[in-house]
Amino acid sequence: MENIYGFTLLKNGVKYDYSFKESLESLSPITKEICIALGDGDDSTEEELQNLHHLNLRLIHTIWEKNLKDGAIILSQQTNIALNKIRSLYSKENNPWGFYLQCDEVIHEDDYELIKEDFKKASLNNCD
Numbered sequence: 001m002e003n004i005y006g007f008t009l010l011k012n013g014v015k016y017d018y019s020f021k022e023s024l025e026s027l028s029p030i031t032k033e034i035c036i037a038l039g040d041g042d043d044s045t046e047e048e049l050q051n052l053h054h055l056n057l058r059l060i061h062t063i064w065e066k067n068l069k070d071g072a073i074i075l076s077q078q079t080n081i082a083l084n085k086i087r088s089l090y091s092k093e094n095n096p097w098g099f100y101l102q103c104d105e106v107i108h109e110d111d112y113e114l115i116k117e118d119f120k121k122a123s124l125n126n127c128d
Contacts (some may be wrong), residue, residue: 003096004096006031008024008035015043016020019106023101023104025110026105030107030112033058039064
């Protein structure tokens, strides 16, 4: 199974000292591409992402609606932007999968094969 695409959201990763570089580095070995809904921040996060040119990142520039009072709604909205992007790009592929990882989470390298096997099993069982 090689059609795994990562997706996440990020805003002001440098300013708030998120471990986004480590997160993306840990997701990259099992994904073809990582789509990032990159919010309209006020720090150097975008420049730092561009320095990760060895990773296959797709930046989707977004604007966070400041009138949304509930942070969970904003996070859900931004996550869906990234998910919908990979759906629009890769839904025609054979068994494409999306892997969501928040930018302050990392995957341990010992789990890569287990994750790939789980995706294979899910495909064989017609899971979505």
